[in-house]
Amino acid sequence: MAAVQQTVDTVKTLDVDAYKYGFTTDIESDKAPKGLNEDIVRFISARKKEPDWLTQWRLDAFKRWLTMEEPRWARVDYPKIDYQDLYYYSAPKGTDGPRTLADVDPELLRTYAKLGIPLSEQEILAGVQERRVAVDAVFDSVSVVTTFKEELGKAGVIFCPISEAVHSHPELVRKYLGSVVPVTDNYFATLNSAVFSDGSFVYVPPGVRCPMELSTYFRINEQNTGQFERTLIIADAGSYVSYLEGCTAPKRDENQLHAAVVELIALDDAEIKYSTVQNWYPGDSEGRGGIFNFVTKRGDCRGARSKISWTQVETGSAITWKYPSCILRGDFSRGEFYSIAISNGRQQVDSGTKMLHLGKNTSSRIISKGISAGRSQNTYRGQVFAHRKAENARNFTNCDSLLIGDRCGAHTVPYIEAKNSSAQFEHEATTSKISDDQLFYCMQRGLEAEEATALIVNGFVRDVLQQLPMEFAVEAQKLIAISLEGSVG
Amino acid sequence: MLEIDNLHVSVAGRKILDGLTLKVEDGQVAAIMGPNGSGKSTLSYVVAGRADYEVQDGTIRLDGVDIMEKSPAERAAMGLFLVFQYPLEIPGVATMTFLKAAMNAQRKARGAAELPTIEFMKQVRATAAKLNISQDMLKRPVNVGFSGGEKKRMEILQMALLEPRFSILDEMDSGLDIDALKTCAEGVNALRGEGRSFLVITHYQRLLNFITADVVHVMSRGRIVKSGGPELALALEASGYAEYAEGAAA
């Protein structure tokens, strides 16, 4: 298979730490002073020329945050974060003006080219790319460019940085912001509400099938800078949208904080497909540096027959704390969660999902594949809940873990709660290692150990990979092999 | 082509191969027959390079090259192929993907260019048709949900595509009905010829009705105890292995 071969070749050309997005961009930036207080919150709000209600919303969140404690229930262990030792706002200079490609600093364009993110519409139109994907590129705290806005506009789809939507579509933002993840939800979400910088906003009008994939590409560049993006996606009645998210960061010895909030709202008969390939810098093999990824992602199937599907490939970050969830409020609504979480080196992953069945005849499906290698710890944590009134709730959960090497850990913590007699929940989980027999079989056919491992692991995660849009699936497959580099000994 | 000299192998401290010596000539089909537990499967695994076996002594040479220190993949690239008695299932990996990965890995190891996809597809389809392997089977994950017969036909398909110089057939007939056995045997016979040798490991003489052996060796208690022509297999079928089991025990 070409992909595997290509992967193995790629691996060989990489340096020890195997992280190929670890370069930094030398660009001047405009930063808020270090630390966090009301003035910083006001500073961020002022920089974005936000209306008063939003400034107040942020300040309320900040006050609330001061009374909260960092959660400690996840199976992750990290040094105390000094929230005063971070920059909460950093923007590449010259991004205040109108955002068209011509205005973007060439250094930034080169960065995205290096990351393999197509920002030039012409190039895409000229057929270099087969399928068209609209991209919102977020660099540290601001969105630097959003492509295909006009064409999407013709279909009535709004796709722009959230900082822009606050001005261009205040009624939508005000109506939906914080309606899925309330300001008071949890420590990191509340912090995000106070200091969120930028992120994407999507609105798909009734009955519209979004004409192309939408994607946001997040890049943390600046040192000691937290990234707090906020994404809000609204699929109005009968609409459909597929959204992709990618992330990378430079290699730095210090840990960097990333605390994002993603809110999805699907109204009657609407469908949102949200895919993530998370490849933040994981730190080096000894656990120095890497991103602390504390993310709150939640989808609200608010309408009848609505559907939200999360697919994630998690290979990066030093610490991952992430539970993309679905609130199945509408009758006949459906939630899906497909996840591949790979940990190597000293990475710690605590990830999973919540499926909250509230409406009648709701269904959900969870497929989670965890792979632990090196000295990493990988935990699946998930909740499936049927409310007393959630008649005929259905869930199927399959949660498999694979261990590579004897110094890592794999843990499974599901919470299954049924308060309705018509609920039918099924949960199965396994933990094992790659069988020696399978490895030997592949090797007898000529594959070397590392290649054989990559092949078997790709088979192990196939159910999830199939959920990804084509381009992402290929990318993800390569990433999996790279992430496992050095794990076979 | 294959020379095994004084091979001593243990598993978990128990001696399985006890000074086994065996030579298979170029172009020859050699059969090894023996009672259960005589070490036949161990022999095939050790030749193919499986870990977990403690080799105390002895050498294995393929085309004059000592392969004892080589990995299973390196041995495969040298043209060694094992038809597994129980082929492994690999969930999630499409059979086509697997075949292509194996063929290209071996070509690469031999310094040949990768096979163009169209050429690869053509070869697989043609060979599969001869073995009654449907397109549907090729799309399914490797051996997953296959019947015993389907698994064996898939092994022969791999053998035909990889064109090994030396093949070991480990109890190829186990779990096969007569029609499947014929199909598989035809697949093997089609490959016979100059420059290719086979080691056919079997408990029953039946298989040798379909794949004629040039020489027959009887194995017992971890060594070859008797060698002869095809008539030896027929004699065994009539008299059983009792004589050899006792002989070894004495």
Added chain:
Amino acid sequence: MTGLSSKAEDEFGRLLPADVTPSARLFFDQFQRAGLPGRRVESWHYSDLRTKLRAVPEMAHAPDDAARAVARHKLEASERLRLVTVDGFFAPDLSDDISAVAGIDISPVGEAEFFGGAADPMLDLNAAFSRGGFLLDIAVGARIDRVIEIVALTGAETDRSRFGRSLIRLGAGARAEILETRDEGFAGFGDSALFIALGEDAQLDYACRCRETAGVEVQTVNVMLAARATLRAVSLLAQTPFLRRQFFVSLAGEGAELKLAGAVILGRNDHADMTMVVHHNAPACVSREIFKYVLGDHANGVFQGKIVVPPHAQKTDGKMMCRALLLSDEAAMSAKPELEIFADDVACGHGAAVTKLDAQQLFYLETRGVPHIEAEKILIDAFAADVFDALESEVLRDLLRTDLSDLLGEEEPAS
């Protein structure tokens, strides 16, 4: 975990006798530091003792003549070798003369003889208050043919707090069958502990039926298995007002084997929580946990199971399964089957399912002339009874089966 102590904690403090031993004092301090467990403690999330135990009943005392008379009244005739406790105190005069049987020795147990149990506040509380338990020793190599039955009774006619704490030891190669019948009455508070230690190659079949448990009750079973020892333990819980039964198991020797199973049959406002933590502390140990819940009315079932495999426990084979049948819309089930694995050469898994009765099967039975209610009972019985197969002892299996049929017979399943 919190500086605030509840009313119940203070009351326990007051109940602690003045002449308490230093070790009991240490256990009590430990309990107080942790506090009475409730929703905010992860491992007690589904069984909130803080809200359940608002007032602590008077301490039970060593049984006097009146108490013994009350207990004797409940004692049925039996073939089994019987060992009776009254409010947690071993009562030799109500028990059979077990020490006359070769290979069995019974004596009062001292704190020093218990092996270290799990870190759990209710186990600490038990250690602080308990007195008068027994030590049952089965000699090395002994084969006990008759079933030994431990009968836990009460002598009180009002609410009491009871803290039984006993130890069962099987010497190397010993074999025994033990039945525990818990029948202490629905009143009061109970916090009992049973310790089971099996020597190398020992085998124990242990069945526990909980007939009448206190208004609020916690039962802790601590298990330690030496190399190649086998414990088969099955619990039948029914009609429990508020019960938490917890197993803490250490598979301490290579090749030890555990079968842990249970059937939980609840109706009314019953609450039963089966929690188990199984530590595979040695290589090549096998554990199987299988639990079935049948929940009607407003019943609340809880299953928490955790398999822990440290790095050195290679070749671990652990499988856990929990299935619940909800018979009423007001019934609820919470399940948390956990795997915590640090070794790579393992085969571990768990499954959990919440289902209802299979309509097809019901229909099939009805077409064969079985009335609906009867058909339900047959299916429920079949659903729950297969967990008893974990036992090798036919006698114990039959006893539990009979108990289960009696239970299902007397209670109309709500549908």
